[in-house]
Amino acid sequence: MRALAEVVRTRSPGPDVRVAFLDLSEPSVGDALAGLHAEGHRHVVAVPLLLGHAYHARVDLPALVDEVTTRLPRLSVTVSDVLGPDPLLEDVALDRLADAGADLSDPGLGVVLAAVGSSHAPANEVVARIARGWDGRRPARVAAAFASAARPDVPAAIAKLRVHGTRRFAVASWFFAPGLLPDRIGELTAEAAPGAVVAAPLGTDPRVAAVVLDRYADALTGAVRTA
Structure with a gap:
């Protein structure tokens, strides 16, 4: 910060x-x-x-x-x-995915857009809406997931993407900075989809x-x- x-x-x-x-x-x-x-x-x-x-x-x-x-x-x-949502922040998140090695033109790729999660449902819906927008514009399939206070979590989102036929996975970070919750996202991703790439936070x-x-x-x- x-x-x-x-x-x-x-x-x-x-x-x-x-x-x-x-x-x-x-x-x-x-x-x-x-x-x-x-x-x-x-x-x-x-x-x-x-x-x-x-x-x-x-x-x-x-x-x-x-x-x-x-x-x-x-x-x-x-x-x-x-600050969010904002198209510029979405662009940064997508660039972080590409930097991590995710190819959004790959129809076999499942992308999880991971955010904090809130007890306030409209805040979670904003994240879900971003994920739906990404899902509709690129061959890769996209689903939202939350680190706390909301569902689905990362394993559930990955399971949902597998139903759609994805076999490779990447996680986009809807976080500004490293911390406990992004670490938790990374740990859950490693358990649910070994080998999946996890993008860096939006950062500076x-x-x-x-x-x-x-x-x-x-x-x-x-x-x-x-x-």
């Missing part, structure tokens, strides 16, 4: 770009916002590095921002839309930074995006 922020700075040197985390890492969102206020900033745009409208986007981040702005009423915080690709800046610009102008 810090490396991605550096790419954002390189692409747009005007804004003061900082990194904060909802949990597990420092600085926290609250500490980062309080620090910016102490430095004299009075308006901050928070761009959630999230791929869907799940719990973190709908509940966690707004609550953290409300707590800070209640305590620091002179600080105005605009929360932008989440400049197109990811471009989407960050798009959300920032939309937040400044009040533009509303429809997924």
Whole structure:
């Protein structure tokens, strides 16, 4: 995430770009916002590095921002839309697949689009919709799968693809960065389909930074995006 922020700075040197985390890492969102206020900033745009409208986007981040702005009423915080879905991010995910050695022109290839998973069904449906779009445009068959909180998981998605006649498998990563859940995806893939390729996360690709800046610009102008 810090490396991605550096790419954002390189692409747009005007804004003061900082990194904060909802949990597990420092600085926290609250500490980062309080620090910016102490430095004299009075308006901050928070761009959630999230791929869907799940719990973190709908509940966690707004609550953290409300707590800070209640305590620091002179600080105005605009929360932008989440990054996903976006055609640029899909392109990055597909390029990561190709980098891993997956040939989407192969009708015998089954591709699993692996995402976090959420108890919020509409967030999962966005991932499923992306998978259906990929499935309809390329010879390879594509199915969505989730690392937690939703079904199907990776083994179930691979089993579904086998029913359609696929015998080779690849996993596309709908994650920004390495971590416990991508590791779990890799482990389940190795068990369910030995030899399958697993693509790297979206990472620090400049197109990811471009989407960050798009959300920032939309937040400044009040533009509303429809997924």
